[in-house]
Structures are given as C-alpha cells and as structure tokens.
Amino acid sequence: MERAPGTAPDTASSDADRAAARRAGRRAGRITGGAQELDQRLADLLRGGLAAADRPGYGLWEETAARMVDAQAPGLAGRVRELGAIPDSGPGWPGRLLEECALLRLLDSAWLGRDRLPGPLAATVRTRVGLTSSAEGAAVRDRWLVLAQYDIPDGRIVTRRTWLYGRSSGRVSLLLSYGAPGRAPARALPVGTVVDAEVTSYPGGGGLRGELGPQFGEPLATTAPPPGGTTADALAAYGRALRDDPWLDAWPATLREVVPAPSGDGWQLVGAADGSALPVAPSALSRPGLWKLVALSGGGPLTVFGECGHRGFDPLAAWCAGTSEDEAPSAAVALT
Amino acid sequence: MPTTVDATTNGVPVNASWEDLVTSALLGTDRRPLRAEDGAPVGPGELLDTAALHTVRRRAALRPATGAALPEPAPADPRPPLPAAARRRLAQLLADRSAPPSGGRRGAAPDLTELIPQWLASAGAHGYRAPAELLPALLDAARARTDLRPHVLAFAGPRGLWLAGLNPEWRFALRASSRGAQRPGIEDPEAVHGLWEEGLFAERVALLGAVREQDPGAARALLAGTWATERAEDRLMFLDSLRSGLSGADEAFLEEALADRSRNVRATAAELLSALPGSALARRMAARATTCVNPDRTGGAVSVAVEAPHECDAAMQRDGVVPVPPSGRGERSWWLGQLVEAAPLGVWRERFDDRTAQELVMLPVADGWAGELHAAWCRAAVRQRDPDWARALLGAPSTPLANGPGTASLAERSKLLATLPSSERALWVAGFIAAHGLSEAFQLLGVCSVPWEGPLGRAVVDALDIARDAGSYPWSFSGVMGLAERCLNPAEADRLAVLTTTPDEPEGASPGAGGYWSEAFQRLVSTLRLRAAMDAELAQDGAE
Structure with missing residues (x-):
C-alpha cells in the first residue's frame, strides 16, 4: 500500500479508487503497446507471406503470444496461440489463417480506436482483449432452465460453462466459472432442472455472458425442452449476433425436430420438416456425445440445443419425444 | 455469397475476390501485391482489413445446406424403460469401466466393472429396454470385452444394432447379430428357409440353434434337407447343434451320419447316439x-x-x-x-x-x-x-x-457335479471346502449356481476366515475372493461385516496381512451391498 501513515480513513477509499484508476491506466497503456506491436508483426507476416507459417520450427506465434502476455492482454495472447494450430488443420488452412489474422487485426485496431466506438462495442473489444469487467446490467429474475454444463480444461485452470434459458424472458445466458484442476469450479447446476434466480449480464458480447445472482428455492426437474427454431433461424441468429461481436465463433441456438444424418466423413443435423441442414462442427465429431445424440434419435427427430457458428453446429444437449403416446418426453440428455 | 467486397481502407476501395486476397496473403504483399482502384499497391494492413470484412460478411450470410439422405429409422423396441435408479446405476458402471481407478491395488472399493455382466443378465431377465443415450457406452464395453457381447447385444436390442450399423467401430455387433433381433421370426418358415439356404455360416448356425430350441424336429428336417451338400467342417458344427433337445427322434438321422465321409462327423454322431x-x-x-x-x-x-x-x-x-x-x-x-x-x-x-x-x-x-x-x-x-x-x-x-x-x-469332478441338481451341487462343494479348504475349490465353485446357496456361502466364508487366521496374505485367495464378491448371496453382507475389522496379528502371520484381510472383507461386503442395491433398483416398477 502506498497510503501514508496518518491519512484519515474517509479519504482512504478515494485514494484506493485513484490508485485503481492509475493501475488501470497503466495497464491500458501496456495493452496499447502490445496491440501496436501485434499490428506491426501481422503486417510483417503479410508482407513476407503466410506460407512462412507452415515451415517447421516456425516460432512467431509462441513468441508473439508471450509478448501479449507481457502486455497484459491475455485475450490477444490466446488468439495468437490459436493461430499456431491452423497450418496443421488440413486443406484450406491458408484461407482459415487469413480469416483469423484478419479478425485479430480487426481486434487490435479496434482497441487502438476504442474511443471512437459505441459503448457496447467498446465493451466487447475490452472483453475480447482480455480485460475483466463485472456484471453490471439489470438483474433479470426468471425461471432459468439449465440447458448444458461442461468443463473445459484451459491450461492450469478449468473453465465451467453453463448455459441457461429464461422461460419467461426467452433469453439465453452463459455462466462462466473457473476452478483449479481437479476442483469443481463453483457449484454445479444439474442439466434439465429449472432454477428461479436472478441473472445479471456482463457488458459487451451481445449480452450473452451472465452472472448468477440470488436463487429462490431449489432447482426443479423438468423434461420440457426450450422452444426451438429451424436451421435457418439458428444461422440468422448467429449472423445478427455478429453485429454486436464480430469475433463470435458461434451463438447458442435450439433446433426443433432435427435428425442426425451421416454425410460424407461427418454428420449433419437435418430439419425433419424442410430438409435443410447444418453440418455438425468438427470439434463435436470426435466427442462421445455425437453417438449419444445419434442413439437418442434412432433416426427420428429431436430437439437439440447447441452452439451454431461458422464451423457448424456443436450439439450440447438433446431432448426426444416419448417413444410412445403414454410416455412423457425424455429428460435432457447432456452431450458434452 | 458475394465474391467481391468494396472496402474503403484509407478511402481507397479495394475490389478483390477472397481467392485473390488469400493468394496475396500466402505469397506476401511484397511479392504479390493487390492493386486498389487507384492502382496503388494494397499494403498488409489494408489487405487484412478487407479480409476481415469478407470474413464477417460471409459468416453473417451463412445459409443451411440441403440435407443428406436421412438414415432409416431404428425399429421400435416395445420393452419397458429401465427404472430411473437402475438407469443411473448402469451409467455409473459404464463410466467406471472407461475410467478405472488409478493404481494397481483395488483397496476396499468394489470393482464395478466385474458387476456389469451380472447387471446385464439381471436387466435382461426383467426384460427392460436399454436407455438410448447409454447405447454407445454399452457397445464400447462389448467391443472391449467379448464376454459381454451376448448380454449387451440382447439388452441393446434393435436400436443398438441400428446404431452399430452407423459406426464401423461397432461392426462386431452386426457379425454377432444373428443371435439377436435381426433373425427372421422362426415362426415364419419361408424366411427361415431363405436364411438357411442363403445365409452366412454364422447366421445359419445361429438359426439352426434357435429353431432347435423351439422345434427340434423342424431343425433336424432343415439340416437333413441340405446335409449332402454341406462342407465337412460345416456338417460338424451343424451336427453339434443337435446336442440340445436330443431325443430318440434324431436317431435315424444320426445313424445315417455314422457313414459320413468325415471322421469327425462320424465321431460326433456316435457320441450323440451313445447319449441316447x-x-x-x-x-x-x-x-x-x-x-x-x-x-x-x-x-x-x-x-x-x-x-x-x-x-x-x-x-x-x-x-x-x-x-x-x-x-x-x-x-x-x-x-x-x-x-x-x-x-x-x-x-x-x-x-x-x-x-x-x-x-x-x-x-x-x-x-x-x-x-x-x-x-x-x-x-x-x-x-x-x-x-x-x-x-x-x-x-x-x-x-x-x-x-x-x-x-x-x-x-472331471466339475463335469460330474454339473449333472446334479443345483442345491445338491452346492452342498457337495460346501463339504469339499470344509474338508480340503479353498486352494482346490476354484474350478468346482465355477459350476455352482449364483447366488451361492446358504451352506456353500457359509463354507466359503468360514474357509476365508480360517485362511486369515492362518496368517497368509489375502491375495493367495484373490480368485476365490473375486468369485465370492460376484456369487455370494447379497443377504450375507451383514453376517460378514464382523470380519471387516483388523484383527490382532496371530503369531507367525505375514506382516500386515491382517490389514489387507480387513480391506478384502470390506470390499466383499461393499460389493455385496452394491449387488443388493442393484437388484432392488431393477425390481422397481416403472421409470421416472
């Protein structure tokens, strides 16, 4: 603490505020330095050609990512590190690498020009760069249906993602919590239950991320899936969400009456009514959840919740209608 | 989707297709620059900005594709669903299989994997339908362990078979399917004849076995119809199917087979006849x-x-x-x-x-x-x-x-025992263990019906107790211990609980043996309790 001895207690908080503001200013300065450096490195890369990134022993990504960590911009560092995997991702990698380089440049130039951006977009940029913010929107009390919950190992920590659907508001909210490996990150909300609770959204990112506030009563089990739409609805929602956050890879969607069908080396979710289809995202093809989904369908239509984006549809939970008339629809089956 | 986009970086429109952008980016803007509308070379920054616009616009404009052909729906399965508790139990057993506890020694926790066969047999006896979402884990389990296959395939039913048809890793299920649901109803003589005439060898063996079970004479007639044209090794397998349901009615056919060209066929026919x-x-x-x-x-x-x-x-x-x-x-x-x-x-x-x-x-x-x-x-x-x-x-x-x-x-004794009624068998083995201990009993225990009857269970437990008092290590008896976990009547758990304490070490005992014995008995007791819980769950009515 820098506070001088003898300072009156009532000025301590404003001192602390000033100190926090100074720290935030210093950090923003470092990030700006990092963003400028990143911009320069991307420009150099493009001048020489992306083909260089495919050569063995190419170390630019790791080194650049480390520079971004030094610049206290973990969001930029993470994106840079992901670029490193693209040259090994099979045919068509130059196009994908250009896409991600372009979006990275979009992000660092957005940071550098954030003063000219409208408030929500500026908030999105701050979050994407890696600044933490706090949930500050209005609290929405609703009966939230727990759609999916899964843990993603992320370096030394584990990120738990919980998807909620507000029965009355119709909103979908994503709760993120973090925990050390081997320890549960925050308490688990059972998939397929309904929780009466308040959820407050974080700024930016289309308001998707939320924070769970006070809960009223215990979670209740339910078998009713959220209302769903068509494959076209899911893609249209993703397209709309890109207006608020052009860096989004996917947006949550519930598909009604879709049938998993094999297609080439992969799988599709095909609308039973209109025959329109979304490819199952490559990341989901190797997960056991895909076969659960197929088994559950038995070739018939299901309601499927998942993330829909430019890589395809990543199924996270499914509901099937009862197999006979006197049977209730099945409870949600987690596919993660 | 537009192939070109006008971007106005630095006020100068860049009119280029995505392919041009990728080419310039791949080879480098120094070597392969794009030109803006005013003829100026497009620098790396402008190229990236134009590419970002392309990327976001393409993503925002994605449309669904036309769907591939849908798979044939799985045949209906009229069996009732599992009770909810039993469904959770199965999920737990299967999860334990794919993630066994680390470390070699088993400690006091029950070995869940060893209970899967019993659970499947029990669920099969109740006539439940397998939960669809657990079919992949069931098929994976059966893929790894051939001894599970018959039970898993019967339990998985028509949907399991349907699913296996979509994943090459589960092809074994299709090969084995002739034992399962896809066999034509044997009440349909035409379908039976069709399969008998044209089926693969394994399918025909399975068919013959199934028909024999229902109508021994029909099976014999089926076999007699094609007997002269079958290959010698096939004749041998088919003849073997007559072992079940053997009766005097088979004699004429077998007598004729005594003149077969193949020595093995002749020997089998003679063996069957001598059993009449x-x-x-x-x-x-x-x-x-x-x-x-x-x-x-x-x-x-x-x-x-x-x-x-x-x-x-x-x-x-x-x-x-x-x-x-x-x-x-x-x-x-x-x-x-x-x-x-x-x-x-x-x-x-x-x-x-x-x-x-x-x-x-x-x-x-x-x-x-x-x-x-x-x-x-x-x-x-x-x-x-x-x-x-x-x-x-x-x-x-x-x-x-x-x-x-x-x-x-x-x-030979095991075979003789197998001809006795099950309670007599259990009594005999109990007497054997009381007299000779456990070291020779493993094979004999294998022919006793499960769960072990009272006297047999008591004999086994008493013998384990004696072995403990003698101071040897429990793993000298791990075979019998494992059998006991699976075969003792779960009702014995309470009586066994007194053995789970660590006793004072008798003189001359192997060091630490007492602790290992108490651990082994704890595992025995917890496994028995688990089996009792499994049975109770399966006996519950209706699903959640």
Missing part, C-alpha cells in the same frame, strides 16, 4: 462292453473282471471307436475305455445282479483295471447326464482327493 441309451448304437456298444466287463463270483465275494478287447473291427470303427490310441496309451485299454464310455450305464445294473451305481463303484476290480473302468464310467455319466452315477463316482466330498471312487481330476 435306447438307441441301436447304445445297444451295440452295451453288447461289446459287456463282453469285456463282467462279474467274477469266484471265491464268494463278487468282483469285476475285465478282459479288454483284442481288436477294433470295422463295425466298432463305424460306431465311432477311434482305433489308434494317443501316444503313451495301450490300444486295448484305449478301446475298452471307449466301449464303456459309450455303453448305457443301465446295462451294468442288469449285469451285476441289480447293484446300484453306489455299490458298483465300490466293487473291487481285477488286474489293476479300476482306474480305467472308473474313468470311463465318469465320462459315461457326464455324457448320459446320469445323476445317480455322478453321485456314486463323486463319493463323499470329504474323501481325500486321491482316494475318491471315480476321478481325482477337478475338471
């Missing part, structure tokens, strides 16, 4: 055997006189007697053994003044033939499934191993 005491072959063998084995009444007491055959003639060979003995055996005793084995056991009673099997095995046998004769009687008792003879040949369970009337071989 009323068959002509059995009578022929009886006649031959009784010329060799006779009562000897000289000197007051009756004994058994043996005169082994001097030749193996063509008629004997036609009836399945193998003329050439394995190396190290005399041919006359080899022939004798085969004759006695194939002769109906009833013939000895007639021959020896109405003596019972019990009395017959006690008669002295002349010239050192006792071993040969009794061994042949053992094989005959197993083949003819004759409990009286089996009982006589097993003798009292407490008789020392080497002095038994019939055979010292544990494998």
